[in-house]
Amino acid sequence: MARLAPLNRIQGGAVLRVGTRSAADGLRTTGRALAAALFPPRCAACGRPGAALCQPCLATATRLPHPQCRQCTRPLTYGDQCARCRLEQRRIDHLYVPYAYTPPILQAVHRFKYANKRYLAADLATLAMSALPSNLQVDVVIPVPLAASRERQRGYNQGRLLAAEVARHLDCPLDGNVLIRLRDTPPQTSLPRARRLDNVRGAFRALRKLSGTRILLVDDVTTTGATLEAATRALRRRGAAWVGALALARTPEERSDVPPNPSDLLL
Numbered sequence: 570m571a572r573l574a575p576l577n578r579i580q581g582g583a584v585l586r587v588g589t590r591s592a593a594d595g596l597r598t599t600g601r602a603l604a605a606a607l608f609p610p611r612c613a614a615c616g617r618p619g620a621a622l623c624q625p626c627l628a629t630a631t632r633l634p635h636p637q638c639r640q641c642t643r644p645l646t647y648g649d650q651c652a653r654c655r656l657e658q659r660r661i662d663h664l665y666v667p668y669a670y671t672p673p674i675l676q677a678v679h680r681f682k683y684a685n686k687r688y689l690a691a692d693l694a695t696l697a698m699s700a701l702p703s704n705l706q707v708d709v710v711i712p713v714p715l716a717a718s719r720e721r722q723r724g725y726n727q728g729r730l731l732a733a734e735v736a737r738h739l740d741c742p743l744d745g746n747v748l749i750r751l752r753d754t755p756p757q758t759s760l761p762r763a764r765r766l767d768n769v770r771g772a773f774r775a776l777r778k779l780s781g782t783r784i785l786l787v788d789d790v791t792t793t794g795a796t797l798e799a800a801t802r803a804l805r806r807r808g809a810a811w812v813g814a815l816a817l818a819r820t821p822e823e824r825s826d827v828p829p830n831p832s833d834l835l836l
């Protein structure tokens with residue numbers, strides 16, 4: 570089964586093909602292999618050279634348990650959608666997250682985000698993709714954009730680096746231009762869950778029609794999925810047929826199959 574739908578389903582705008590097997594791709598692969606040989610990444614948890622996280626440290630990482638809500642990945646006892654996501658009328662089709670945002674994943678993400686270790690993107694993307702089903706079909710991979718001011722400050726968008734690696738693995742186009750962030754928002758971690766959807770509501774806009782397109786959003790870490798939900802709504806407004814999202818890790822939080830207090834919800 571082909572993973573890649575015809576490009577003509579993606580209407581207008583520039584689509585950067587990163588998955589095609591070309592001489593340039595071969596060179597990039599060789600360049601990556603050379604860089605990895607000369608400057609092997611070190612394990613973020615124990616410092617051993619070889620990978621972003623060595624096998625013994627990775628073995629201590631906490632995988633998110635199943636069964637879980639398909640829209641927010643929180644544990645469930647039955648069904649595939651938790652009460653909160655149902656009440657919030659979430660539009661995201663599927664959120665894929667393999668790990669809890671706790672050590673050693675937390676250390677690896679911190680090095681990637683704040684210590685300018687861009688080369689960790691390949692290893693972290695591989696870890697993130699362990700949450701994807703093997704038969705997933707998407708037309709385009711889209712990174713969750715940072716606000717322009719935040720990206721200038723950091724010098725790069727770590728979500729975009731991860732998304733590029735994911736697109737390469739899926740042999741699928743990457744489009745880093747279609748989705749824009751209209752305003753910066755306070756960090757989600759500083760807000761209670763009930764305020765997070767409101768915090769990011771209307772923060773994104775898709776710049777062209779996406780009729781019939783199956784989209785995979787990529788970000789590094791998610792908390793409640795509120796940012797991914799806001800991005801999903803922007804893509805849906807332009808006709809996206811299916812929107813899934815992939816993140817490497819999710820911050821630990823309360824169980825969500827407990828019926829929420831209605832006064833906590835923004836309906």
Ligand SMILES: [Zn+2]
Pocket residue numbers: 612613614615616617622623624625626627
């Ligand atoms: Zn280690």
Ligand SMILES: [Zn+2]
Pocket residue numbers: 638639640641642643650651652653654655825
């Ligand atoms: Zn849920």
